[in-house]
Amino acid sequence: MTVVNFRRSVSNYPFSYKISWPARFVKPSLRGAAAGCLPDQVRFLPKPGQSVRLAFVGDISAVANRQPPVFDRELVSLLALADLVVGNCESPVVDMPRARFGTRLGTHHAMTREFLQGALAAAAIAPERLVLSLANNHMLDQGIDGFEATRSALDALGVGTIGNTPTVTKVAVGSLTLGLTAFTQWRNAPASEFAGRVAMADAFFAAAGNGLAGVEGVDLVCAVPHWDWEFRHFPRADTRAWAKRLAQLGVGLVAGHHAHVVQPMARIDDTLVAYGLGDFLGTALARQPWPGRIAAIFLVDVSADAATRGEIASYRLVPFMRQRDGEREKMVPLDKVDGELGVKARARWQAVYGTGSAGLTS
Template sequence: MPGRSRVAGYGRKLLLCLQQRNFGRRVSNYPFSYKISWPVRFLKPSLGGAKGFMPAHGEFLPVVGKGVRLAFVGDISAEANRRAPICDADLAALLASADLIVGNCESPVVRQPSARLGTRIGTHHAMTREFLSAALEATGIARDRLVLSLANNHVLDQGVEGYEETRATLDALGIATVGTDTIIARMAVGPLTIGLVAFTQWRNAGAADFSGRVAMVEDFFAASRGGLQGVTDIDLVCAVPHWDWEFRHFPRPQTRVWARRLAGLGVGLVAGHHAHVVQPVERIGETLVAYGLGDFLGTAFVRQPWPGRIGAVLVVDVSADHSTRGRVASYRMVPFMRLREGDREHLVPLAKVAGRLGAKARERWAVVYGAGQSSLTN
């Protein structure tokens, strides 16, 4: 638990975050119990919940011919960074090895924030085009191999104008986006065609503002009531949901119900966001579900408690062989930690984090993933 003075500082900021979640107004869609538990769980993420999930890595079938490698990263924001992060060379090399990388754009990309006070105190997110470009370069992520989801609660933090500017800026950078509707986007990735769809359970603004701009979970399931549309000749459908409650290491029952519904619809791979801590992996039939990847770049405060600074890169190898085309052949949850280095973060593989902090973080990882460990070397 942080020291007393740090807790006092957190308390002031957490109060502002509660205000951002419209504690007294029916604008956002967070339940009351979620709102009042948020500060406690931010300081001490919950380990309560169902156990018995998958280990941190697994192999389901051999890849005889050429396969495709997908990498999924967590929430991306500039909130904990004044400058672009530093990234360990091994982690950057892993990301560079992927044929396609998918992440969640947790901050609007704008020249100047319109919600100036909220942005200054951290309740409204924003990042510049320059920061995002430098962060991608530092982490080995090529723009032409990147897809960012805009289906999240913060995407309208800078208003409708900021949302439109974000879409235009990402398009100008050559970065593909999903999550603005329920249509499955088709991506040619090596010899395979990958389908991507994203939606969010949560919103920080009114329903009218999100409507027609951001796919909500109810939109997606309503649109797919008769089955997934437009999936002909798609080898693997991947869903990127922004779901569950923040700072809980294990998914809530409703989240797992949605995961089963996605599997029933034929989605073969699910990579979730929003919890800001790592969450476990489950296999439902042939569908691989990674409930939460944590943050890729810090979305909360600069001095966030250590459990929230553990993240994961989900690396998935997909078969392109004739008999198993489009099936997940293997997966790895590769853990890293975001360490402070002045006014920016340093992304370091968990195995390289020294001292008591590293020991605590690896112990937490083992609790979430059981005996299954994963690193850049296995």
């Protein structure tokens, strides 16, 4: 979350971005809808005999929570069945925040190892099945020491990480080998602090040149970019251009974040792109306006059959809403949100994904 970022002139946000932030936070924008977007679930291949299931989630933070969250059992069941879960670690993991005042206000992110462990347990995500991106604008919010503490904490928990370098990390998932990579368009700290620690978009594409390194023997390359402008449901032209460039580089699957609202699906040649999944957990203010509390779990089945190995067989976006439950959040499937709020939230989902289903289907 940017929180306008007037606080730090060292950030790389354009001035027009900064001055538009408050209005877009209060009322996320639906402007800029592009043709060719996909519905929230599609099958591309007949059901394969063998496959692996990937679950991508959005930003993870403790900003809006004092206690670990509560997840509806249907969401827990879906996450428990995933062979691998990939998300974005939006907050440094530290025992004691260095920037105490900013952390209390929410301008500097931080979460404890105990909070993260509680959140993963509540969602039935085993740490050894989890990979988190460190490539986001908040990763240096607690300084260089906080960044190193984050890496140490995640390593101690057994959580895999990507995004500290512009390279591809190989991950064995069932009988497949995935290549995972990540970068961020934005930073909240000086470029000198991010250099060599967090992969920036410019460095990522410069290093890639005409092709990504380290993809030999990889069945599917997945990119996890932290991009676009916040609180806008439809991606900007430069974001769509980057998605096209990722497709040209051989990335087969893109799962983005940073916008804090759900964004559409698209297919560029054979590359499947989820522009934005919203916040998985607590990355904005506790009383955030309702459109920013809609998020998605992105389930992707990848074929392990010999003839179609590494091809995406199907995907499904599972919508849910982050609701307040005292000092924590409660994650509820969108079709279980009652009253006027549920009606508005489901209408917003339809505005982004068209005629796709908003329910939990098999």
